Amino acid sequence: MATREMICIVCPVGCHLSVDEKTLEVTGNRCPRGEKYGKKELTNPTRMLTSTVKTNAKIQRRISIKTSDEIPKGKIFAIMDVLNDIEAKVPVKAGDVLLKNVLDTGVDIIATTSLEH
Amino acid sequence: MMYDIIIIGGGAAGLSAAKEAYDPALKILVIEREARLGGILRQCIHNGFGIHKFNLELTGPEYAEKTAEAIEDLDIDVLLKTTVTDIIKFKTFDLTVMNETDGEFHVEAKSVIIASGCYEKTRSQILLPGDRPAGILTAGSAQRYLNLDGYMVGKKVFILGSGDIGLIMARRMTLEGAEVLGVAELMPYSNGLTRNIAQCLDDYDIPLYLSHTITDIIGKERLEKIVIQEVDPHFTPIEGTEKTFEVDTLLLSVGLVPDIQMFESLKFAISPITKGAIVDQHLQTSVEGLFACGNALHVHDLVDWVSEESERAGQYAKAYVTGTLHAHEAKDVIPGDHVRYVLPQKLDFSGQDESTRFSLRSTIKADKGTFKIMQGDTLIMHKKMRHIAPAEMEHLIVPKDKWVSDEPVTISLEVS
Numbered sequence: 001m002a003t004r005e006m007i008c009i010v011c012p013v014g015c016h017l018s019v020d021e022k023t024l025e026v027t028g029n030r031c032p033r034g035e036k037y038g039k040k041e042l043t044n045p046t047r048m049l050t051s052t053v054k055t056n057a058k059i060q061r062r063i064s065i066k067t068s069d070e071i072p073k074g075k076i077f078a079i080m081d082v083l084n085d086i087e088a089k090v091p092v093k094a095g096d097v098l099l100k101n102v103l104d105t106g107v108d109i110i111a112t113t114s115l116e117h
Numbered sequence: 118m119m120y121d122i123i124i125i126g127g128g129a130a131g132l133s134a135a136k137e138a139y140d141p142a143l144k145i146l147v148i149e150r151e152a153r154l155g156g157i158l159r160q161c162i163h164n165g166f167g168i169h170k171f172n173l174e175l176t177g178p179e180y181a182e183k184t185a186e187a188i189e190d191l192d193i194d195v196l197l198k199t200t201v202t203d204i205i206k207f208k209t210f211d212l213t214v215m216n217e218t219d220g221e222f223h224v225e226a227k228s229v230i231i232a233s234g235c236y237e238k239t240r241s242q243i244l245l246p247g248d249r250p251a252g253i254l255t256a257g258s259a260q261r262y263l264n265l266d267g268y269m270v271g272k273k274v275f276i277l278g279s280g281d282i283g284l285i286m287a288r289r290m291t292l293e294g295a296e297v298l299g300v301a302e303l304m305p306y307s308n309g310l311t312r313n314i315a316q317c318l319d320d321y322d323i324p325l326y327l328s329h330t331i332t333d334i335i336g337k338e339r340l341e342k343i344v345i346q347e348v349d350p351h352f353t354p355i356e357g358t359e360k361t362f363e364v365d366t367l368l369l370s371v372g373l374v375p376d377i378q379m380f381e382s383l384k385f386a387i388s389p390i391t392k393g394a395i396v397d398q399h400l401q402t403s404v405e406g407l408f409a410c411g412n413a414l415h416v417h418d419l420v421d422w423v424s425e426e427s428e429r430a431g432q433y434a435k436a437y438v439t440g441t442l443h444a445h446e447a448k449d450v451i452p453g454d455h456v457r458y459v460l461p462q463k464l465d466f467s468g469q470d471e472s473t474r475f476s477l478r479s480t481i482k483a484d485k486g487t488f489k490i491m492q493g494d495t496l497i498m499h500k501k502m503r504h505i506a507p508a509e510m511e512h513l514i515v516p517k518d519k520w521v522s523d524e525p526v527t528i529s530l531e532v533s
Contacts, residue, residue: 006315006319007311007312007314007315007319008312008315009312009315009316013311013504014310014311014314014315047316047320050162051162051293052263052264052267054267059152059153060265060266061265061266062265062266064176064178065162066162066164066176073320077292080292094179094182112162112178113159113178114182
């Protein structure tokens with residue numbers, strides 16, 4: 001039976017998981033979150049994305065952003081392209097939504113730095 | 118200008134210290150060289166900060182803002198874009214500082230907290246062989262250029278060192294369109310968190326070459342090629358294992374060192390292992406009134422512990438200037454078997470009126486082990502722990518009534 005080997009990224013312990021590709025049975029996990037992660041990795045792997053976008057602020061040329069939730073792993077580079085077209089105009093506060101529902105994922109792009117000027 | 122407490126550094130450590138040192142009756146100053154408070158966290162845009170401290174998974178800038186907000190409404194002076202160039206002590210501390218608006222001037226304080234963070238080892242500190250072209254820089258510098266200034270430092274990248282910053286930058290450069298050809302690590306294991314290997318390297322098919330180092334660098338103006346080689350258990354390169362990579366950029370993630378050279382004139386005792394100050398349980402150095410915390414004291418793996426330690430440094434500095442903390446002779450805390458270092462390195466038993474918090478690192482990786490705290494032949498405390506690794510700092514708290522004498526303390530790790 002084919003299995004996929006992976007490292008769980010849910011917490012810093014980093015369990016080595018084996019997931020059966022057919023039955024999706026997870027072994028090697030030390031907690032239930034690992035089982036959920038292992039199953040998801042084979043069915044719909046998702047990640048948080050952090051990056052930066054342009055800003056017209058005076059003290060720095062880029063402003064940090066994050067996705068409001070995890071996004072499908074396969075859409076990471078497509079979303080990176082979308083970020084190139086966003087400019088955060090000051091004043092901006094950490095938590096401000098810079099773009100709603102990026103590429104119809106239901107996930108927003110959120111500023112993680114506050115810049116007044 | 119005379120202050121009660123001056124805090125050098127406005128990052129996580131300095132801000133946490135300032136918050137706890139605050140008292141309406143005290144004059145406190147924070148000196149920060151950047152245009153904004155927050156320190157290195159401002160460029161650490163990835164998430165995973167604050168799980169212990171705030172019970173939230175924050176990005177670096179969010180953690181920095183949360184920490185800065187805590188002192189916003191307090192009557193604490195802050196000097197931004199200001200650098201300390203010299204510091205001496207007679208009765209009080211005299212700091213020479215400099216900035217664009219006022220030039221060079223002096224500020225004085227009864228107590229100083231060193232919260233100046235750490236710096237990255239550079240090429241010259243690890244004696245990399247070969248040519249010296251442009252395109253070789255530390256991972257943290259590349260991170261700053263990219264995340265704050267908006268510059269890509271290269272298109273084809275190799276990374277030496279598998280510490281967390283190196284792994285994070287491997288992913289970050291890939292996301293921004295660079296091709297990261299690999300990460301080489303001298304040790305047979307990575308110094309980074311396992312989950313960063315998974316989410317930064319495995320996710321993007323970036324190979325990790327364990328037990329490898331760089332043995333040649335080729336390039337005239339700009340970096341053109343690097344050669345890596347496998348090393349034997351004595352770290353000697355093995356002939357015939359050479360691999361060449363055509364890259365324009367080499368990022369170094371080969372270790373962090375407390376940034377305290379500026380304070381050398383104060384001649385406080387420095388640990389040869391942590392490269393930071395030797396402190397007692399009050400985080401006071403061998404110079405009375407001089408405290409140290411955060412990465413300027415010893416390099417932490419989590420900012421949460423930087424905040425915790427620095428809050429205590431702030432409390433003790435306040436106790437010192439208000440006359441409730443006095444320095445006495447202190448006994449050694451000795452790292453025993455499988456323990457690389459322990460902080461604090463000194464215990465002052467006469468001032469031992471509260472529990473003692475030790476931070477330590479092991480020399481080995483172990484699934485399970487027991488930390489033992491001894492005074493002579495007496496076992497003071499033991500604690501079983503799982504997933505012990507040199508890259509992960511451990512903490513032990515000893516209640517004040519546990520000590521049996523004022524003899525030196527040894528902390529060791531027993532692995533079955």
